[in-house]
Amino acid sequence: MKKIVALFVFLFAFSFSTQAQENNAKAKSKAEVKELIEFLNLDYATTNDVYEVVLYKNTKKSSGNAYNQQELSNEVDLKLRELLSKEAYINLQSNTVLYKKIVE
Template sequence: MKKILAILVLFFAFSLSSYAQEERKEDLVVLAKKDSKDVVSLLELGEREQIDFYNLFYYKYDEQSKTSSEERRKVISNIITKKLEASLTADKFNKLKKNTALFERVIN
């Protein structure tokens, strides 16, 4: 009887753990989609760029969720800034930078 109870407890513990990870992934997807959509609409870019920016922002949110170190978060922010700068023309990057609220949201 104790073994059956132990098996049931372990089963539910793993089920809840799995569910929490899926929920976290869904949150990251929503945040990354919103950021990529906002950047693409501001800069009037195409669908391919939206996919690229989605992947970049998903990476950012995933890495940030794995760390609590402020130093690591600054490194991630710096990486995102450099990748945005390399991906966009100078005019488009400056246009994004001028929209400070959006720029701060996508790099932090």
């Protein structure tokens, strides 16, 4: 009986921890994309696409699983190049602080 109760407590704690990490990644992604929108003045469709990329990055970073930071940064950078216009991408790169925050 004690083992069953311990198992339920463990499962509950694990699911709570996973949900907290997911909420943290969403909040961080929203803040980063909000800053990007203010800087680049993006349209609604592009904003949603960029949010998905940034959420992917932050979820991967907060998951606790092993990942290669350089590969993740390169992947995010490549997706941003595809989503943003050439002018918007160049403007983003010119703001190195924001660029690093979004990509890394």
